[in-house]
Every structure is written in structure tokens, then in C-alpha cells.
Amino acid sequence: MRDTEILDLYWKREERAIAESQRSYGKYCYSIAWHILYDREDSDECVNDTWLRAWNVIPPKRPGKLALFLGTITRNLSLDRWKEKHTMKRGNGEMTLALDELAECVPDARSTEDAVEAAELERMMNEFLRTLPEKECNIFLRRYWYVEEYSEIARRYGMKLNTVKTSLFRTRARLRAYLEREGVVI
């Protein structure tokens, strides 16, 4: 079923919208959740919550790219779930590694400035991504949006593992420099 048809179902408040979403994007959303949570049950729950969340916001929303819209919901839910789990000392998997890498990008806190607002940080991240060459940007997003392993990224793009690592290393350094230049305190 096409996106527009699924969206029509949501707008008509037909519950079949959820089944169709699951059918078309279930695996996609599950893979996003899995990469972050590394837990089958939690991933399933996040995916199920995704449909519920989508049901609640469509309408009035009518997303242009349903896959990315649903994927982003899953991602946010999964990050929240991960945080919850992590607080309970149950966190594990690729997510921890990815976070440790991203921690390299955190600029030094210099003063008593307030931490940058989430929306502002989001805008800055987008601006930063726009400065990256396509290859670096793609690799960065695969790693830190989808939380994919290096080997998966290398396979996806037909690259050497070391090239992926080097690219990410450089991009992280650039991100740190960018955030520092912008005077961001996280």
C-alpha cells in the first residue's frame, strides 16, 4: 500500500492504518529500535508505541515521508527507553559505544551559560550536517541516527571498515570544533 493510502486510512480513523503501517514499515522501525535497545521485547514495544503515537498525531499531521516520520518516532521512543533502561543499569549494545564516541564531540563547558535548548541544538546539528560532504554525512547518520555498526555501514556503502572509522573520527572532530565555535554548552 502506498504512503498516501496509509495516510488516508489514518485520516479516516480506520484502524487498518496501523496494520498497514506495521506491514509496510514494521521491519524498518524494528531495526531502528533494535539498534538502540538491543532487546527484542523493548524493540517490539517501541514499534507498537510508534503506531499509537502516529495514530494520535495523524491527523492533523500529514507527513511527507511516512517512513522517516515513523522511523523518527521509533527512534525517539527507543532513545527514551534506552535512557530509562540505562538508569536502571541495564543498558548495553551498540548504543553505549556510539554514545561514548559522541561524547568526544561534547565541548568543554566554559562558564555558567545555560545549556543550549533542545530545539536550538537540533537546528545546529542540521546546520552542521549540511556542511558535511555527502559521504561523511551519510556515514555519520548511519552511525548516530541509526546506530549501525561500523561493519554494517561499510557493507552498505561498499567501503573499507577503516575508511568508515576514519570518516567518523574526522566528522566527530569537526562536530566538536563546530559546537565549540558556536559556543554550545550541552
Place this chain on the structure above:
Amino acid sequence: MSAVRKDREEMRGQALRIMQALSGADEELLERCGRKTMQRRRGRQRSRMFSGAWAAALCLAAVGAMSWGGYLLIWGENGGTEGGLAGMPQAIELGAAEDTGGTEQKEGQEGGTETGTERETGAGKLPEEAAGGAEENALSESSGDTAESVSGDGSGQAKEDLYQDAQESKNGAATEEEGCPVLRSLEYTEEEARALPVLSAYIPAQLPQGYTFEGAYVNQDIAGDNLTITWSRGMDSLILSVTTEAEAPATVDTERPEIYDERFYSLPYGETVPEEYRESFDNPVFALEDFTLETVRSRVLVRGEGDTDTPRGNFSVLYPGNVLVQFNGRGTPEEIWEMFGSLGQDSR
């Protein structure tokens, strides 16, 4: 909790904020990174290179669809060990030309229920492998991927049969655990790989001494024809990845060796290679007509202390018909050059 651990937790918390901020990444960027292949800049050489190649292809197509047997005969004349490297470009070009005028055989496969020997190549049997096909399907909005293969006819029947047998046996073995979609790839033996239509022409007949076949697979999550084949020799390995590209990737200008020649720079390259050259430097694509032993020497060398004595390197060669052969491995430049010279010889 120790101070170090507390610091780490704090850093992770801050990193998590960055990761959460990434949720707002532009859809356009996310969609782009979901594609299997990256858009490459079209180099100025492209038109120059392809005008000749396409002209050659059209001329050959006008002569008529060449039979597989005739094709092999031509290979026999040009692609033998005596013909060596001189015969290589011509032979490959002829192969590509035949693809243009040859018989197309399409094998329809439903994207969602695609069959094949599913091999989990990652960290074991994890649902994470769902990412490949699921995302590709999700983002492309395509209801079904059609795997297209092109094959010759006539005297290539035996190879065709072998290929079909391999396909059937793999299709029969298809499994998909509930909730655990995996990377969709077909694994082949060397014999089967050499029987594949089209791409087998790009499997070298001659390898650096001591290398033995390790594996070959076709990734079904990639829309175009593709084949990755590996050989190993102790700790050394050779990986050739052959793909048909929808668009011709940019090729490097060999009159500007500074953009790809590793001998110009010292390690670490991250500090010595200018930013603007990094893309071409990381994986240069040479047009077939620019591909020489010297270009191989520029990319295959012993790097730094601690490396083994066997030179290593990577680069790609673009053949007519947008066939990209990516090399990554170890061997002397002369061995690698000879290996490229033998591409296609075994397809007779």
C-alpha cells in the same frame, strides 16, 4: 560511584542530547543516507570517457547481437595470456557491448518476500540485520525489487544451467525467522560465481600467488547487479566488488596524481592529505583507459612501520557500461596489475 564513572555517565548524558538532537535531521539527508549507493560527482572526464565508450558500444550493437560463442571466440583471440593487458580493455568493452545488444532475462522477485539463502554476516543471528532490506523498501517506496540479470545465450548454456541450479538451490533454502529479517545475500561457490551472467566477466583468472578462494556473494539489497568475491593468503586478503552503477561515478584525472597517489603523502593521511582531495584519495576511481601499472603503483604500497612486507591498497576501475570493479587487498603492484589483466579470461 567513582568520579571517573560519574564523569563518563555525564558525558554519555550529554552525548545522548546530541543523539536526540539528531532526531531532527532533515528528511532529505536521512533519505539520502538510506540509499545503498552514494551519489558521486560527475567528473569532467565522464563525458569524454563515455562518449568514446558509448560510440563503441553503439557501433558494436549495430553490427548485431553477438552470440555468446562469438564473444568467447573474441575473448580467445584477445584475452589470452599473450594478449595480456593489451587485450583486457578491448575484451571487457566487447563484453559490455554485448550486454547492450544481448538477450535480457529477467527474474522477477518480490521485494517483500524475496527468496534466497539468507546469510547472517554480522554479529550473529540478530534482528538488527533487518535494517538492510526493510529500510531500503521503506524509503524507496518500491513495492518490489526486481532483480535483473542479463545473460548470453547459445554456448553459454552450461554456465547458465549452473547459475540456474545455484539459484534454485538457494531459493529453496530460503528462510526468514519470524521477526528476524536478515541481510539478504546469496552466497556462491567460486564455480557458481564464475557462472554468473555479466559479472563473472570481471572475476580475474589470475591471482597473486598463493591466494585461495574464500567466498562470493551477491547482495540482494542492492538494486543493481553486484558481486563481491574474496580470496585469502594467510593474513592477506583480496576483495573484489563488482557492481553495475546506475550513474557513472566520477573518475580521477590521472594528470593530477596529487589527488590519489599515496606516495605523495605521509601517514597519517588525515593530517597530510588536503581536505578537498580526501574523497578521491580514499577511493579513487580510474577510468579504464587511464588505468596503468603506474596507477596501481600509486595505490598499492607498503604503508608505514608495523605493516607487513606485502603492499596493500585500494582503488576502483570503471569499465564501460558503468561496471565498477572495486579492489581492496594485498599483493605487489605487478601482481595486482596482472590480475586485472586477467579479468574475464576465465569466462570462456
